[in-house]
Amino acid sequence: MEPVKIPPIAISRLSVYARHLALLEQKGEEVISSGRLANMCGGNPAQIRKDLAYFGEFGVRGVGYYVKELLFEIRKILGADKKWRLGLVGVGNLGSALLRHAPFSDRGYAFVAAFDGKPDRIGMKIEGIQVEPLNSINHAIQEKRIEIGVIAVKPDLAQSVANRLVRAGVSGILNFAPAQIQCPLHVCIENVDFSLKLDMLCYRLTTPESNR
Amino acid sequence: MEPVKIPPIAISRLSVYARHLALLEQKGEEVISSGRLANMCGGNPAQIRKDLAYFGEFGVRGVGYYVKELLFEIRKILGADKKWRLGLVGVGNLGSALLRHAPFSDRGYAFVAAFDGKPDRIGMKIEGIQVEPLNSINHAIQEKRIEIGVIAVKPDLAQSVANRLVRAGVSGILNFAPAQIQCPLHVCIENVDFSLKLDMLCYRLTTPESNR
Numbered sequence: 001m002e003p004v005k006i007p008p009i010a011i012s013r014l015s016v017y018a019r020h021l022a023l024l025e026q027k028g029e030e031v032i033s034s035g036r037l038a039n040m041c042g043g044n045p046a047q048i049r050k051d052l053a054y055f056g057e058f059g060v061r062g063v064g065y066y067v068k069e070l071l072f073e074i075r076k077i078l079g080a081d082k083k084w085r086l087g088l089v090g091v092g093n094l095g096s097a098l099l100r101h102a103p104f105s106d107r108g109y110a111f112v113a114a115f116d117g118k119p120d121r122i123g124m125k126i127e128g129i130q131v132e133p134l135n136s137i138n139h140a141i142q143e144k145r146i147e148i149g150v151i152a153v154k155p156d157l158a159q160s161v162a163n164r165l166v167r168a169g170v171s172g173i174l175n176f177a178p179a180q181i182q183c184p185l186h187v188c189i190e191n192v193d194f195s196l197k198l199d200m201l202c203y204r205l206t207t208p209e210s211n212r
Numbered sequence: 213m214e215p216v217k218i219p220p221i222a223i224s225r226l227s228v229y230a231r232h233l234a235l236l237e238q239k240g241e242e243v244i245s246s247g248r249l250a251n252m253c254g255g256n257p258a259q260i261r262k263d264l265a266y267f268g269e270f271g272v273r274g275v276g277y278y279v280k281e282l283l284f285e286i287r288k289i290l291g292a293d294k295k296w297r298l299g300l301v302g303v304g305n306l307g308s309a310l311l312r313h314a315p316f317s318d319r320g321y322a323f324v325a326a327f328d329g330k331p332d333r334i335g336m337k338i339e340g341i342q343v344e345p346l347n348s349i350n351h352a353i354q355e356k357r358i359e360i361g362v363i364a365v366k367p368d369l370a371q372s373v374a375n376r377l378v379r380a381g382v383s384g385i386l387n388f389a390p391a392q393i394q395c396p397l398h399v400c401i402e403n404v405d406f407s408l409k410l411d412m413l414c415y416r417l418t419t420p421e422s423n424r
Contacts (some may be wrong), residue, residue, distance in 0.1 A: 015411040042392040079418025093309035180254040199227040204400045206291025
């Protein structure tokens, strides 16, 4: 059987479902209807059923979904049932904020190392993590078994930092620098670019006929 | 004539083209081929031509694009040829980093006010902007003609902050809180959610057959 191609947007929606299910679990709710879940997530029930159908059969007709069970399954699908070890490069304003970003640790992501190129930042401690120089990247990534490198340096340094991370053996990169990074095919990259989102917003404000 | 529906991803790509054109302009380059521009942006020449064709005819056959002219036109399309006035709500770690985020100001976005709910943060000055209490939002948004509200508060406060911003008259919201915000239809929202990107990355790392 040909594997079904799952659209990335469906994966993003699964993350959102998981987030709301976790809140429901915290509140001690055991069952939720697809209608109510859709309402919480800002979608519609048919979409939820379709997104979940890529991965199997979930939910009970006439009852809804068992919160704990569905959350467990979605986490497994997303790979969020394990702890991921992150290494940060660049502890400027944004990087420091990322180290302190509570939603990351809430969801099983743990920064275990931080690196910076500026001598005056080496040795600083942020959230219990001591900042190391760039030339420690190779050793630390391997020793601390870091799987994901997070890049929060200036755009002109982003590619060389990515190269170091790839050489050290990370398999994924989350890039916050507004720069196009090239990596070998076996490394996954996701980009977070605030300015693009702001540009998009301004385009929509400038062009009222655009899809709001 | 029916207006052509322009895919949001094309708009994101225009932003990326503009970013690289601005770099070329700084370097004093006058002309660029679609091939080289595509190379810089990590795309392909046909895509660039297609994206630009939504908005008119640009470039000269056998020559390429005039850097300054194309940059001017794309900025006009994106609404980036004007200064946008931003108000930030939430000056925690992330919010403070946003106020100091150089790429914003480089591109015509200016924070002109900042608000927070915590008494000990009121009066603080960050990048020359004095932090005001939440109940100043209405007055300040109007007085300072703020068009875009940037939300960097905890998820459980995001909706009430959005309501205040909408009542005060912003037309766009850039939301960094990992929460689903409901707004009236005349207000545009863009969400920046780091955790979703990280979830997506981990899904791709967990599922090697997924589209890398």
